[in-house]
Amino acid sequence: MGTASSKKHTKDLSRRNFLKGAAATAAGIASVGLIGCNSAKPQSSKQEAWDTEAEIVIIGLGAAGLAAAIAAKKEGAQSVLCLESAPEEFAGGNTRVSGDMLMIPDDVSSGVTYQTTLNDSYEVPSEYMQAWAEGVCGNMAWLTEELGYDLQPGTAAAPEFPGLPGSDKIKTYYVDGICGFSSLWLPFMDTAAELGVEIMYETRATELIFDTTTKEVFGVLAGDKRIKASKGVIMACGGFENDPDLLQNYFPGIGCPNPFYNGSPYNVGDGIRMAQKIGADLWHMNSIAASAICGRTLSPDSRSAGFLNLSSKDYIYINNEGERFMCEETKSLARHGKLKDKGIWPLLTVPTPSHVIFGSAAFNEKFLFGSIDYMGWSIIAEPGPATNQALVDAGVLVKADTLAELARKIEHNADAITATVDRYNSMVAQGKDEDFGRGESVYDNYFFSAEKASGTSDVTTYSNTKTEVLKAFPLVPIEGPFYAMEVALGLLNTQGGAKRNGESQVLDIDGSVIPRLYSAGEFGSIYAYMYNGGGNISEAVSTGRIAGIGCAKLDPWDA
Structure with a gap:
């Protein structure tokens, strides 16, 4: 990792024509046209004038947002618009600066067993866990067969917690075998450009425009622009690791209120506030990577x-x-x-x-x-x-x-x-x-209690033996x-956000689906406690894909 050859490959990747795609994007945005001008205050009426529109509006340009955009386009959506709060040079959220590693289990059953163990007592509904496992396992075929990417096995975190039930089926992968260097994000950008996905940079979404009675979502407010979404909105807006107020409330490190960040400084919890205003349920707000x-x-x-x-x-x-x-x-x-x-x-x-x-x-x-x-x-x-x-x-x-x-x-x-x-x-x-x-040498089994993890006294399926984890020096x-x-x-990132079901639809505090609103990625992740390296990127791809397909199948509300 980080070899001269990989750096060369990365330079080649960075020369890909996604910048040309960005230029085409600007023209595409212009072709959409200004439907009209209005005050910046959100309105519940469908009849208000809009500044621009698309069938599907996606908030965020990381792996989750791009996967959603690509999947929606391939599902037949005519117009998909991504809103990115950062300027173009800093776009891409945490994915852009991550290891770009994908955790993909060999089979769904092992994925469910393994992640259920890692969640420990922080339980996730079984139907949601099943959907998560099916989604991340489905990434292999979608990325390689549908998109034509070359996924090569990784050695890191494969698995991260060996010995736990299901861990022998946990694998990790890199696009083109490259760890980091935006190796997934760059080809995603290429594919999105080829499919005609539109992007508005330096466009920070802060409000959902919705019916105050039914909660049906009509669009997004970004600055002074009212952006119409005739089929739906997908929130792939990342976490809150760079918002001091939210960290004060949710960061679980007692006596440690000012952590540093390794990811994007543009993750400031906008999605959390938008979700709260529409009455969405929140979950896993205390889960931090x-x-x-x-x-x-x-x-x-x-x-x-x-x-x-x-x-x-x-x-x-x-x-x-x-x-x-x-x-x-x-x-x-x-x-x-x-x-x-x-x-x-x-x-x-x-x-x-x-x-x-x-x-x-x-x-x-x-x-x-x-x-x-x-x-x-x-x-x-x-x-x-x-x-x-x-x-x-x-x-x-x-x-x-x-x-x-x-x-x-x-x-x-x-x-x-x-x-x-x-x-x-x-x-x-x-x-x-x-x-x-x-x-001094440090000995530990280092993992979870074998008996607790399996729920039985029979621990023959994996080891609970203490080993030397740090050598003396x-x-x-x-x-x-x-x-x-x-x-x-x-x-690295926060995991909390709007609670979603297995179809990536956002749920309100009563457990009901909020019409035309989806979420993807670390904004409302399934990870409630622990997770395997590459799990966030893989979940971003799977939930983005599911959200994009589901949203594309909807009939427009203005039909």
């Missing part, structure tokens, strides 16, 4: 973060009281930011604020963010500094000759930091970390000059 401990990449004020990886061992993490709060190596055991503790999988606790403190060996050895070069907003969309010295120059990384000076620069208690580093170095000299056992002292960087849990 994260990476691990991340550092700022662009500036001291930006929440855009990179995947921190110090190859040398002369570093520690300190919390807001200047004390170590974890064995630094256990972060590598996190599964999408969740770390097993007492038999459950809470999000990794990274107090606000926390810092990594390290010495000259770590600074001189490798670039702090050099371990992953194929995904993440700060890699694909908006690259930051590329060397450790450049991080210092940007003010992201702080350097000092003494710990007291370092503490002053990061506005921390000098006595506390000095005492913490001195204690750590003294334990290094003794060869034993008495506080967290760093450097010698401790290394922290020596000056000293460096510090603020760190936090990096969010």
Whole structure:
């Protein structure tokens, strides 16, 4: 992954004519014409004038939105319009900057069994789980046979939780065998352009236009534009990982209210508010997919973060009281930011604020963010500094000759930091970390309880044996000059949103279908607790496909 050959392939991909398609899109939007002008206030009447229209309006241009657009077009929809809040250069949501990996089980039954186990006690109705499994399994034929993409097996997360029931049938795939580099998003854009999908960039949808009595959806309000959807609206608008207010309410990390983000900064929870205004039910709002401990990449004020990886061992993490709060190596055991503790999988606790403190060996050895070069907003969309010295120059990384000076620069208690580093170095000299056992082997079964997962005392179907998950290594002292960087849990995406049924139709709080309204992707995901890597992208493709086909089959409300 991230090889020179894959980068070359990516450059070839990026030269594909989706930009030409975008130009054609602009002409297509112009050809739609302005139906009329009106105030920006949503109206429930079908008779109001519209600024533009399409049979199907899709909010979002990630995998979910593009899959919906492509499927709708292939189902016979004459006009499909995607609304993208970002400018064209930053379009694509989290898919654009993800690993673009698809988790596709070998069979539906195994997929249901495996994901039901991962959801643990956070149950999802069986009919919805069945529909999810059928959808993600159906991605293989749709992507390869219908769209002609070349899916090649991946090695990561295949499966992510081996040993669980159904895990032997869990596989992952990459388009053209390329991990990241927008390897799914780019061909999706090509296909959408070829099919004549229209795109409006820098068009942020904030309201649904609907009948206040029946809730039937007629269109979308975006800025001052009233956009008509004669067949329906598909909400593929992503999550809320970049909205401070929603994070305050739903982010489950107690004492960690300010996580960083690895994905698109344009995911600000617009879909949540639109869903609430129409009376949609919400689910899985506390389900979060994260990476691990991340550092700022662009500036001291930006929440855009990179995947921190110090190859040398002369570093520690300190919390807001200047004390170590974890064995630094256990972060590598996190599964999408969740770390097993007492038999459950809470999000990794990274107090606000926390810092990594390290010495000259770590600074001189490798670039702090050099371990992953194929995904993440700060890699694909908006690259930051590329060397450790450049991080210092940007003010992201702080350097000092003494710990007291370092503490002053990061506005921390000098006595506390000095005492913490001195204690750590003294334990290094003794060869034993008495506080967290760093450097010692770690043994665990690492997965769920076998008996709990299977619901029986018969555990012969998979192993519950503890194994060595971290190998022992010698401790290394922290020596000056000293460096510090603020760190936090990096969010990949949120899973919560409008509750949907197996046909990707949005449900209201009474469980009834809201007419002509669909959702897809991480906005209302099936994942209530844990999930396998590639599951979000695969679900985005399947739910988008299902929503696009279903919406295309509707009769227009203005027929």
